[in-house]
Amino acid sequence: MNTTLVQVLGAVAYGERKAYEIAKADAESAEDEESRRRFRKVAAEELRHYKGFVARIEAMGADPERAMRPYRTALDRYHGRAPSDAVSEAVFGYLGEGVADDLLRWLRQVVDADTAAFIDTVIADEVEHEAAAASDLRALLDTAPGARVRAARATRRMLLNMLWSGRTNAGPMAAFVRLGRPRDLLGALVAGHARRLRAIGLGPLGLPVL
Ligand SMILES: [Fe+2]
Numbered sequence: 001m002n003t004t005l006v007q008v009l010g011a012v013a014y015g016e017r018k019a020y021e022i023a024k025a026d027a028e029s030a031e032d033e034e035s036r037r038r039f040r041k042v043a044a045e046e047l048r049h050y051k052g053f054v055a056r057i058e059a060m061g062a063d064p065e066r067a068m069r070p071y072r073t074a075l076d077r078y079h080g081r082a083p084s085d086a087v088s089e090a091v092f093g094y095l096g097e098g099v100a101d102d103l104l105r106w107l108r109q110v111v112d113a114d115t116a117a118f119i120d121t122v123i124a125d126e127v128e129h130e131a132a133a134a135s136d137l138r139a140l141l142d143t144a145p146g147a148r149v150r151a152a153r154a155t156r157r158m159l160l161n162m163l164w165s166g167r168t169n170a171g172p173m174a175a176f177v178r179l180g181r182p183r184d185l186l187g188a189l190v191a192g193h194a195r196r197l198r199a200i201g202l203g204p205l206g207l208p209v210l
Pocket residue numbers: 016019045046049122126
């Protein structure tokens with residue numbers, strides 16, 4: 001059994017479980033029928049991802065709960081600090097979906113064929129989630145007063161939060177690094193982050209582009 005891979009799949013599975021819980025809560029608190037429907041669809045997809053990764057862990061002969069356990073604290077802490085104002089929340093949503101996409105794309109290159117085929121179906125859903133999160137954020141940036149400055153600040157906070165939550169060896173990022181090719185991984189994350197900020201009109205450090 002590839003224990004490092006089991007650890008990474010444990011981190012990803014727990015991340016999907018958190019994404020499911022968040023989308024479910026968003027659906028419950030949605031103010032109109034259209035957003036309720038949208039969040040319900042996302043929740044159903046995140047649940048499918050979660051169950052799929054759990055099944056992959058089981059197929060490798062490992063115990064999913066055990067594989068997920070080391071990452072609970074870091075991921076709970078990360079999501080527990082999610083901001084409450086609309087602009088920061090939209091930034092967290094957008095960049096969070098994006099980081100997940102980058103990690104999955106990188107992961108699919110280093111796993112077995114069955115797991116890669118499953119990850120492809122997950123990426124197809126996540127690309128949609130990222131696009132929806134981007135259009136939410138763009139709409140806010142165009143309408144809310146002072147939104148760009150707040151978004152820039154939220155971008156930096158989000159990065160710090162991510163680094164802070166993953167600062168222990170048990171952090172999800174550390175598991176990915178142990179899987180090998182850390183330079184490729186870091187390159188993909190940095191490039192993805194810069195690309196996403198550009199897509200919403202912010203510079204690499206979250207500074208507004210003039
Ligand atoms: Fe997902």
